[in-house]
Amino acid sequence: VPWDVTEDALLEAFGPYGRCRVEWPGNEARFARPGQNRGTITRGKVTGYVYMIFDHEHSVRQLLRDCSQEFGSAGEWYFRLKAKRNNTIETRQVQIIPWVVSDASYVEDPGARLDAKKTVFVGALHGMITAHVLFSIMNELYGKVVFVGIDTDKYKYPIGSGRVTFSSHSSYFRAIECAFLEIKTSKFSKRVQIDPFLEESECMICHQSVGPYFCRDRGCFRYHCSMCWQRRHPPGSLNATHRYLTRNTPRNNRDPIDLLNLGNSLI
Ligand SMILES: [Zn+2]
Ligand SMILES: [Zn+2]
Incomplete structure (x- = not known):
């Protein structure tokens, strides 16, 4: 979306397809810088995309019917978004990414x-x-x-x-x-x-406490408690360059908690 698009403009453009609302991506706090107001314009400018959430699936189908797909392209969908700016109406082509x-x-x-x-x-x-x-x-x-x-x-x-x-x-x-x-x-x-x-695991060195720190180095490749992590990776040692992973390490801009919850249902 254009960086200065407003929520009202989006609702006006997508509203005809059915009840919908706008979700600005990411966690606002993560994108906001100190001293900046956390307006939607700031967020749109940072990310360049928004989520439109429709109440009903048929709204998405109808929206896609009004989208164009460039001939010879890989099938991307484009929508002509009309937005008022300085009392004139501007049309911008935006990409729609539906999901089956x-x-x-x-x-x-x-x-x-x-x-x-x-x-x-x-x-x-x-x-x-x-x-x-x-x-x-x-x-x-x-x-x-x-x-x-x-x-x-x-x-x-x-x-x-x-x-x-x-x-x-x-x-x-x-x-x-x-x-x-x-x-x-x-x-x-x-x-x-x-x-x-x-997974959730105990420390694979001492077997005494939980082991949230997983060393992904092939030589270690196991879960550690913080004591054992420090003992096996002292500063200046060969192991000091190893990096650890935890279940809570944020890995993308959306909700990492969701992803971890899904992970629990794996087995
Ligand atoms: Zn331990
Ligand atoms: Zn290691």
């Missing part, structure tokens, strides 16, 4: 057990990537994939992350060792992040 709910998961083998120890977390995903597309990419690069889930919010819209379960540990480790993966399709190019999918 069934694209959020892909199961290759319904009988396979979804083992968290063979599951990777994929972050910084592009909003147009479907579970099946992610399946094809990961399956080709790292080996047999049994399940792909795209994490979604309460409206079942993607939040920019997903989980991929492999059938073997060797595929899992190949994926983890990459850490980042450049996905290029006709629609977009995006560098995604691959991390181990974390």
Whole structure:
């Protein structure tokens, strides 16, 4: 959307398709800078996109009927957004990214057990990537994939992350060792992040306390309590360069809590 678009202009443009409201992306506090007012204009300027939430699915279908798809393009939808500016009406072309709910998961083998120890977390995903597309990419690069889930919010819209379960540990480790993966399709190019999918675990060194700090280095690759983390990664040692992951490390701009809740239902 244009950086200076207002909520009223959006409601006026999309209202004819049915009852809807505007959700500005991200956590306002995260985008606001000290001393700035947290107006919607500031947020629109920072992110360049908004979520339009319709009460009914048929509104989305009707909206898409009024969108154009450029001939020869990869199928992106464009909508002509009219907005008043300085007493004149301006038309801007904005992209609409609909989501088909069934694209959020892909199961290759319904009988396979979804083992968290063979599951990777994929972050910084592009909003147009479907579970099946992610399946094809990961399956080709790292080996047999049994399940792909795209994490979604309460409206079942993607939040920019997903989980991929492999059938073997060797595929899992190949994926983890990459850490980042450049996905290029006709629609977009995006560098995604691959991390181990974390569970709640006890410290795997002392077995005395909870181990929220997971060291993703292949030499460690285990959960630590903070005492054991410090003991195994002292400053100046070879291990000092290791980085840890926790279940609460924010990994994208939308609601990371949602994603963690979804993670709990994995097994
Ligand atoms: Zn410990
Ligand atoms: Zn380590």
